[in-house]
Amino acid sequence: MPVFAANLTMMFNEWSFLDRFDAATEAGFTAVEYLFPYEAPPEVIADRLARNNLQQALFNLPPGEWAAGERGIAALPGRFDGLKADVEQALDYAAATGVKRLHLMAGLADPSDPEAASCYRRSVAYTAERLADKGIDLLLEPINARNMPGYFLNDFGAAERLITELGLANVKLQFDIYHRQIMHGDVAMALRRLLPITGHIQIASVPSRHEPDDEELNYPYLFAEIDRLGYGGFVGCEYTPRGRTLDGLNWFKPFARS
Numbered sequence: 001m002p003v004f005a006a007n008l009t010m011m012f013n014e015w016s017f018l019d020r021f022d023a024a025t026e027a028g029f030t031a032v033e034y035l036f037p038y039e040a041p042p043e044v045i046a047d048r049l050a051r052n053n054l055q056q057a058l059f060n061l062p063p064g065e066w067a068a069g070e071r072g073i074a075a076l077p078g079r080f081d082g083l084k085a086d087v088e089q090a091l092d093y094a095a096a097t098g099v100k101r102l103h104l105m106a107g108l109a110d111p112s113d114p115e116a117a118s119c120y121r122r123s124v125a126y127t128a129e130r131l132a133d134k135g136i137d138l139l140l141e142p143i144n145a146r147n148m149p150g151y152f153l154n155d156f157g158a159a160e161r162l163i164t165e166l167g168l169a170n171v172k173l174q175f176d177i178y179h180r181q182i183m184h185g186d187v188a189m190a191l192r193r194l195l196p197i198t199g200h201i202q203i204a205s206v207p208s209r210h211e212p213d214d215e216e217l218n219y220p221y222l223f224a225e226i227d228r229l230g231y232g233g234f235v236g237c238e239y240t241p242r243g244r245t246l247d248g249l250n251w252f253k254p255f256a257r258s
């Protein structure tokens, strides 16, 4: 049975960020993920996790100036010193939360630009090495161009090639099924092929990015396939509820902690 992580950036928005940990637990989740923890002190987040007996499945390393439109800095020339500081900040939060995987966003850059490609490779290799010291996986996530125009890592093949070429045991794919379907389709076959290099899975309906219970993907089939393949990681629920979060959790009832 997949272990689902509530994405607290997108779900449970009826509560303040810190209260979302309690609300997700009440709803039966045993794990959480979110984009960024950095506005709350690490010990405060650690306390919310501990008091709810929740596992921290994933969060992102700092993404640069998000409010100014940045979506990561790993592929941006001249930002390597900033990236090094970001890695240390993320590691402080990792130590407090016990998270075992972090997502590094690439940034907005032309994937065919050799300078961007070389910056990205250097950033990924450096970050992977720092995280390996702490037993943490580094995740790379291809993101579709409709949601994030101009994003550097916009192709599953490019992610697979880099992961394979680097050959670093802790660099893995963040397989967001929503992005996969929009970018390439062929979800089940891709899961079968890429599972050995996959460190985290995320889900949402396509095309609306709502609950995984409608629209063009057959999630009950995909959940069974993920189990059949022996996936032992988390499945992040990275979707915007159609209405109130709790009203949209019927799909989750068979998997909820009682």
Ligand SMILES: O=C(O)C(=O)[C@H](O)CO
Pocket: 035, 060, 103, 105, 141, 143, 176, 179, 202, 238
């Ligand atoms: O956008 C997504 O799908 C993600 O998982 C990210 O973490 C991007 O911020």
Ligand SMILES: [Mg+2]
Pocket: 141, 176, 202, 238
């Ligand atoms: Mg995602």
